[in-house]
Amino acid sequence: MAIARFAIFLLSLLSAFEYSASSEPFDVRQHLSTVSRYGAVKDVAGHAFLRSNVPDGCSPIHLNLVARHGTRSPTKKRMRELDNLATHLESLLKDVKGQNLSSKKVPSWLLKWTSPWKGKLKGGELTEAGEDELYHLGIRIQERFPDLFNEEYHPDVFTIKATQVPRASASAVAFGIGLFSGRGGLGPGHQRAFAVISESRASDKLLRFFDCCKNYKGLRMQDFRKSQEPAVDKLKEPIIDEITTALKERYMLNFTRQDTSSLWFLCKQEASLLDITDNACGLFSPSEVALLEWTDDLELFILKGYGKSLNFKMGVPLLKDVLDSMQQAIEAKEGNYAPGSYEKARLRFAHAETVVPFSCLLGLFLEESEFKQIQREEPLQYPPKSPQKRSFRGSMVAPFAGNNMLVLYSCHANSSSKYLVQVLHNERPIPVPGCGNSDLCPFEVFKERIVTPHTNHEYEALCNVKTETVEQKASSKHDSEDEEAYKYTIYGASEIESSNHF
Numbered sequence: 001m002a003i004a005r006f007a008i009f010l011l012s013l014l015s016a017f018e019y020s021a022s023s024e025p026f027d028v029r030q031h032l033s034t035v036s037r038y039g040a041v042k043d044v045a046g047h048a049f050l051r052s053n054v055p056d057g058c059s060p061i062h063l064n065l066v067a068r069h070g071t072r073s074p075t076k077k078r079m080r081e082l083d084n085l086a087t088h089l090e091s092l093l094k095d096v097k098g099q100n101l102s103s104k105k106v107p108s109w110l111l112k113w114t115s116p117w118k119g120k121l122k123g124g125e126l127t128e129a130g131e132d133e134l135y136h137l138g139i140r141i142q143e144r145f146p147d148l149f150n151e152e153y154h155p156d157v158f159t160i161k162a163t164q165v166p167r168a169s170a171s172a173v174a175f176g177i178g179l180f181s182g183r184g185g186l187g188p189g190h191q192r193a194f195a196v197i198s199e200s201r202a203s204d205k206l207l208r209f210f211d212c213c214k215n216y217k218g219l220r221m222q223d224f225r226k227s228q229e230p231a232v233d234k235l236k237e238p239i240i241d242e243i244t245t246a247l248k249e250r251y252m253l254n255f256t257r258q259d260t261s262s263l264w265f266l267c268k269q270e271a272s273l274l275d276i277t278d279n280a281c282g283l284f285s286p287s288e289v290a291l292l293e294w295t296d297d298l299e300l301f302i303l304k305g306y307g308k309s310l311n312f313k314m315g316v317p318l319l320k321d322v323l324d325s326m327q328q329a330i331e332a333k334e335g336n337y338a339p340g341s342y343e344k345a346r347l348r349f350a351h352a353e354t355v356v357p358f359s360c361l362l363g364l365f366l367e368e369s370e371f372k373q374i375q376r377e378e379p380l381q382y383p384p385k386s387p388q389k390r391s392f393r394g395s396m397v398a399p400f401a402g403n404n405m406l407v408l409y410s411c412h413a414n415s416s417s418k419y420l421v422q423v424l425h426n427e428r429p430i431p432v433p434g435c436g437n438s439d440l441c442p443f444e445v446f447k448e449r450i451v452t453p454h455t456n457h458e459y460e461a462l463c464n465v466k467t468e469t470v471e472q473k474a475s476s477k478h479d480s481e482d483e484e485a486y487k488y489t490i491y492g493a494s495e496i497e498s499s500n501h502f
Contacts, residue, residue, distance in 0.1 A: 026286045028267070028277050033296035033394030034352050035268040037071055038133045038401035042426045051429035052440035057412035058420060060148050062329035063345040064322045067137070067403035068355045069171040070130025074269055076123040082115040082269075085262040089113065092253045105252045109279045116274065126170040127273060133401040134171045134349075138178025140427065145407070148344050153180060155195040157340060162349040163207045164198045171401070172196045172349040179347075205317045205459060207350040210304075210357070213314040213463035232302050235382075236295040243288050251283070264292045272400070290386035293395070300394045301383055304356045309377045312360035313462055316454050319361045322346075323451050326408050326443065330419055333410050352398040359404060361454055363433045364425060365391040371433035375453040402426055408443070417442035 029040040074082070089110060096106065117123070142149050151157060158179075162172040176194045184192020198204075205212050237257070244260040247253070255263075267280035267289075284292065301307050325346045332342035348354075363371040370380055383390040405424040411417060421441045423432050434449040435441030441450075 026289075028281045028286075028289055029271050029275075030395060031289050031293045032268045032272055033293055034300060034398050034400075035272050036395035036399040037129065037272050038137075038399050038426070040272075041395045041399050042428075044396070052422075052438050054409060054420070054422065054440065055411060055415060057415060058409040060145050060407050061333055061410045062326060062343070062408040063141075063145060063148055063347075064325055064406040064408075065141075065345070065347045065403060066318070066322075066355060066358050067134070067171070067175070067347075067349050068352055068398055068401060069126060069165075069167040069349060070133040070174065071127050071272060071400040072130055072167045073120075073123050073125050073127055073273065074117060076121075078265065078269075079115065079117045079120060079123050081262055082266060083118060085259065085266065086113060086115050086118070088256075088259060092255070095254065096252070105250065107251070107279075107282065113279075116270075124167060126167040126174070129273070130167070130171065130400060131174040134174035135178040137401060137403070137427075138175040139181060141405075142179050142181075144427075149179065151340055151344065153183065153192060153194060154340060155197075157342070157344050158194070159197070159343055159346045160194060160349075161197045161199075161207065161347070163204060163351065163354075164201050165351070168207075168349045168351065169196055169198060172347070175347070175349065206321055207318065207348055207354050209314045209317060209459070209463075210353045213310075213459075215463050215465075216310055216314055228302055228308065232299050235298060239291050239295050243284070243291065246288065247283060287386070293393075294383070294386045294390075297383055297390070297392060297394045300352075300356065300397070301392055304353055305392065305397070306360050306366075306374060306380050307382075308379075309374065310462060312357035312374075313454065313457055314459065315354070315357035315361055316457070316462075317459050318348075318354070318358055319451055319454060322406060323447060326406075326419075326421070329408055330410075330443070352402075355398045355402055355404065359397055359425070362404065362423060362450060364404075364423075364430055365397060366433050368433040368437060396426070399426070417444075419443035421446040 027040070029037060030044055032040075093106070093111065149158070160172050160176055162169040173196060176196070177191060180192050180194060182190045184190055186192060199206065199208075201208055201211055203212065210216055240257050240260050244255050244257050247255045247260060247263075263280050263283060267284065270276040270279055271281050281289070304311055306312070325343065328343060359365070360374070363374065366374070366380075373380055383392045403426060405427070407422045407424065409420040409422065411420060419442070421435075421443055423430055423435075423439050423441070429439035431437040431439060432441060432450070435445060
């Protein structure tokens, strides 16, 4: 364990140096993985990138949006976890008093802390902050693409879809209020009514494909996602354990691994929902926050992202729907359809489990060589641990209200490409490996290099047929190798040998 502690200490020291050397002060609200508020991270540049200029003579004719719901309250399950944390903290503080131990190192807020959500019977709903995120997103999109939204509203022209989960449909409503603000005759704000379409949870293969996919959700004997969770926990445990040890020594309280996990969850909820950064978040150093953020990102990568191809391949129906909408828009343009007779925007509101796989299908946050790997269904390396730089960060990939926009442009006949697709992530142009690391791509290139390679598997075959893919057969060997490599980095060879004997 001495080697392990020294490894963590060294990582913490390197992280601390990185943050102290940065010109920007450390803001924990930018390090909360998928619990990050949109406003805290949307303008943070994750990489140096020179955006393309849309050529003169090109105008937008269609917009696809895939957005996550806005900031939400914790679920009932997680509120119970915080109640349990409060009970255990009370017990720890009693032990300190009973043993006449010094409580000088115990933060004052801990002495009388109770969960801010104590006694609340419902959870998971969209908060006022979440409403605001989507409302202003709608306003910004309308202002950015005025020519797309200059027609009189009709549900067939501006299609709005959301999952049946209330926070997603509420997000769609907040977005629509912003998008169509001042365009109607309702009330002093001149609002207007608009339709939000939802599919049954049991059959929503476009926005809740992860629920409908039996081989992913675990409705069959081979529970694909749950089979991965123990391996993920093993990868996270050394970090959690070392931070637990550090907290014990720092505050003279006998914290458990579960306490550390719950305190990290509390930190994320306080910072994101309540803008409190000096209570639970104050227990951790910046380097510890960065390591905890990495454990969340690792879990996101393995269970919802690039870790396994099924995670994102099951989202192909959504990718096909995006392509179909573009082809219909091109048909309308080529056929010179009358205004108001064809769709100009398809706007979708769902979940992190939707946005992350869709981002993976587009190849976002990858190098070109890695993009080719996922199209061959070859496993990728896991995101490097802090303080190393990584592109795949939950706070960037899918914060609350995180979104992908695909804008279809029509260009003059003398342009090199008649139709272009621009990819925006969280409203910013982003490099797309399949498009030569440009955010702008000829439509046919987008179709051939990004969409078509993913369509070699049908959803039913992926999700509902009792077959074992080549990837699943190889996954146990890959997971074992990754775990051993990870252990070697943290513990060293001698401790691996001793830990393998029970």
